[in-house]
Amino acid sequence: MKRTRLYEFHKNSGAKIIEFFGWEMPVEYKGVIDEHIAVRTRAGLFDVSHMGEIMIQGQDALAFVQHLTPNDAARLAPGQVQYTALTTPEGTFVDDMLVYCMGPEKYFLVVNASNVDKDYAWIVDHKKGFAVETENQSDAYSQLALQGPQALAVLQPLTELDLAGMKSFHFAFGKVAGIDTLVSRTGYTGEDGFEIYTLAPNPGVIWEAILEAGSPHDVLPIGLGARDTLRLESKLMLYGNDISDKTTVLEADLKWICKFQKGGFLGKTVLERQLAEGLTRKIAGFELMDKGIPRPHYPVFVEGRKVSDVCSGTFAPFLKKSIGLAYLPIGATALGTEIEIGIRDKKARAKVIPTPFYKREKN
Amino acid sequence: MYPNDFRYTKEHEWIKVEGDEAVVGVTDFAQKQLGDIIYVELPEVGKVLEVHQAVGVIESVKSVSDVYSPVAGEVIAVNEELNKTADLVNKDPHGKGWIVRLRIKDKAAVDALMTVSDYEKYLEGLEA
Numbered sequence: 001m002k003r004t005r006l007y008e009f010h011k012n013s014g015a016k017i018i019e020f021f022g023w024e025m026p027v028e029y030k031g032v033i034d035e036h037i038a039v040r041t042r043a044g045l046f047d048v049s050h051m052g053e054i055m056i057q058g059q060d061a062l063a064f065v066q067h068l069t070p071n072d073a074a075r076l077a078p079g080q081v082q083y084t085a086l087t088t089p090e091g092t093f094v095d096d097m098l099v100y101c102m103g104p105e106k107y108f109l110v111v112n113a114s115n116v117d118k119d120y121a122w123i124v125d126h127k128k129g130f131a132v133e134t135e136n137q138s139d140a141y142s143q144l145a146l147q148g149p150q151a152l153a154v155l156q157p158l159t160e161l162d163l164a165g166m167k168s169f170h171f172a173f174g175k176v177a178g179i180d181t182l183v184s185r186t187g188y189t190g191e192d193g194f195e196i197y198t199l200a201p202n203p204g205v206i207w208e209a210i211l212e213a214g215s216p217h218d219v220l221p222i223g224l225g226a227r228d229t230l231r232l233e234s235k236l237m238l239y240g241n242d243i244s245d246k247t248t249v250l251e252a253d254l255k256w257i258c259k260f261q262k263g264g265f266l267g268k269t270v271l272e273r274q275l276a277e278g279l280t281r282k283i284a285g286f287e288l289m290d291k292g293i294p295r296p297h298y299p300v301f302v303e304g305r306k307v308s309d310v311c312s313g314t315f316a317p318f319l320k321k322s323i324g325l326a327y328l329p330i331g332a333t334a335l336g337t338e339i340e341i342g343i344r345d346k347k348a349r350a351k352v353i354p355t356p357f358y359k360r361e362k363n
Numbered sequence: 364m365y366p367n368d369f370r371y372t373k374e375h376e377w378i379k380v381e382g383d384e385a386v387v388g389v390t391d392f393a394q395k396q397l398g399d400i401i402y403v404e405l406p407e408v409g410k411v412l413e414v415h416q417a418v419g420v421i422e423s424v425k426s427v428s429d430v431y432s433p434v435a436g437e438v439i440a441v442n443e444e445l446n447k448t449a450d451l452v453n454k455d456p457h458g459k460g461w462i463v464r465l466r467i468k469d470k471a472a473v474d475a476l477m478t479v480s481d482y483e484k485y486l487e488g489l490e491a
Contacts, residue, residue: 031399
């Protein structure tokens with residue numbers, strides 16, 4: 001079992017620790033609901049050091065990233081970040097990820113903890129013919145995320161970076177609590193916030209400084225339990241649940257990351273054909289009308305017939321209702337379509353609703 | 364912390380005898396494990412249960428858990444409050460968070476369950 005450099009801080013805070021893809025991680029401290037509400041109304045601090053970081057450098061770095069991903073990395077200036085995916089030749093997902101442009105020959109990929117080794121092996125397997133060096137830097141990096149409407153107010157006193165001047169999906173290098181970091185205005189909660197990467201051996205200094213600076217705002221440490229409920233309310237994808245190597249980028253309702261004009265990329269032909277022919281299924285958001293909590297793998301019924309299984313589902317703490325995502329036959333994806341979710345021996349009524357389920361007010 | 368006049372099961376239910384009846388709930392340890400409780404599925408009044416039969420289901424944000432009847436009996440009342448405020452099980456698991464009231468036939472079956480000190484020892488073993 002691996003532990004992040006912040007493990008002792010979690011233990012000392014009384015966190016409930018669980019196993020997560022080979023890591024011992026905090027699933028909750030005060031409680032999923034309290035933590036979720038803290039992020040939506042104040043701010044919360046996450047240890048996400050288990051995520052992966054892969055560096056791609058060299059003359060062909062951009063061409064290589066373009067080949068591997070559907071989004072257009074050529075639009076990125078240094079200091080910009082883009083949500084994208086590693087796609088298979090079938091147009092399905094190896095993973096979803098962020099690409100940070102550090103220079104015309106330097107791209108920093110941030111990938112899911114569950115897929116680090118797989119993603120790196122995929123990248124290495126595909127680099128033939130590209131003048132690039134690749135490096136899996138995941139073990140060297142620690143990563144914290146501070147998310148919520150108060151995140152900027154809490155973090156600004158700890159850094160010389162001009163956070164208000166940092167646009168969404170941009171990043172800069174600077175110090176936080178005296179430690180060298182990369183700070184990006186990104187996150188996985190649907191709130192404003194910052195992700196903080198450091199190679200320093202003592203990220204605990206940053207962790208403690210943020211919690212201390214945040215204490216007048218009642219900033220809480222947040223575990224993986226609330227991380228999941230937050231991202232689901234905001235309809236952010238989770239690999240393994242919502243996207244996989246069995247779902248295409250279009251079926252996953254991520255057409256916006258497919259920039260077909262940018263040139264060739266793995267899976268382009270299949271995706272273009274799927275776009276032309278039309279989808280037969282697509283991921284849709286639903287809410288329960290009966291009491292219950294839809295959970296991953298529960299069966300989904302349309303007109304009495306089982307069509308798929310729930311991908312993600314939970315009781316949404318901020319919205320105070322049960323929500324979920326599932327792939328539905330394209331005809332059943334219209335808003336208002338009534339479906340049923342099998343919960344133990346009953347069928348709970350649900351209906352297709354717009355997503356994201358929650359969207360923060362823009363300031 | 365754990366009431367002296369309750370008996371306890373390995374699955375973290377408690378049972379309190381009141382004459383021919385008994386009240387059943389889950390322990391503080393259980394509610395901590397479950398996390399924030401959203402729904403409690405209660406049985407029908409009149410349901411006849413065997414020992415260890417599922418008497419209800421507790422849905423928390425992150426898990427689903429069956430509640431097992433510590434003894435055989437018939438459900439004569441359920442805690443309707445839980446339909447409105449399921450987190451009473453978190454807030455007051457040994458009191459207002461009770462789940463069902465049973466009519467029981469065999470009081471000896473209750474005496475065979477863990478006493479409070481047995482249960483506290485059992486918990487120490489789990490947390491080790």
